[in-house]
Amino acid sequence: xxxxxxxxxxxxxxxxxxxxxxxxxxxxxxxxxxxxxxxxxxxxxxxxxxxxxxxxxxxxxxxxxxxxxxxxxxxxxxxxxxxxxxxxxxxxxxxxxxxxxxxxxxxxxxxxxxxxxxxxxxxxxxxxxxxxxxxxxxxxxx
Numbered sequence: 005x006x007x008x009x010x011x012x013x014x015x016x017x018x019x020x021x022x023x024x025x026x027x028x029x030x031x032x033x034x035x036x037x038x039x040x041x042x043x044x045x046x047x048x049x050x051x052x053x054x055x056x057x058x059x060x061x062x063x064x065x066x067x068x069x070x071x072x073x074x075x076x077x078x079x080x081x082x083x084x085x086x087x088x089x090x091x092x093x094x095x096x097x098x099x100x101x102x103x104x105x106x107x108x109x110x111x112x113x114x115x116x117x118x119x120x121x122x123x124x125x126x127x128x129x130x131x132x133x134x135x136x137x138x139x140x141x142x143x144x145x146x
Contacts, residue, residue, distance in 0.1 A: 009085055013045060017098055022114035035098060038114040042101045049085040051094045053101050054078075062137045069097060096128055100138075103128075107142040 010033055014025050017035045023042075028034035032046035043053035052072060055063065057079040063069045064081065072080035085094050105111040106119045121144065125135065138144070 009049065009091055010045060010047075012091060013085070013094060013098075016095055017042075017102075020099075020102055021116075021118040022111070023102070037102060037105050037111055040105055040108075040110060042105055043098050045085065045094070049090075051083045051085060051097070052080055053083075053097050054080050055101060056104065056141045058137050058141050059100075059104065059134075062134050063097070066131060066134060068093065099124065099128060100130070104138065104142065107144060 014033055014035075017023050018025050022037050024036050025033050026036065028044040028046070030044075030046070032044055032050075034044040035042050041054065043051060045051045050073070053069070060069075060071075060079045060081050064071060069081035069083040071082065072078060073082045081097070083090070083094060083097065085091055103119070103121050103124045106115050106121055106124075121142075125138065130138070
């Protein structure tokens, strides 16, 4: 089952403009926007994603993820994929970080206008507090 989950997640993420997948140095699959890692998933279904610390705090407050299993005082989060609902949540978190990185200079250069960040955020159905944090850390309109 986990192989199918990895394939599903990888297929979706690599369909986004500028995204690639490769082997993560600690095992599993790493997802990159150009040279920037937007997260990885280990073979046991453990998902690790690096966020801005303010976004991380809001994600944890809303119960969408927990602190990173090792790097608890960083912007990284950890969550687990165990069933289909977890796949959707993991993809939402990866997409949120993808959109965050698409607002950064490096990401904008890579996606080259192929990504409508505001429409992407709207499609995620984020809470108002999470939208506000995203806007504050990216300088975009909520």
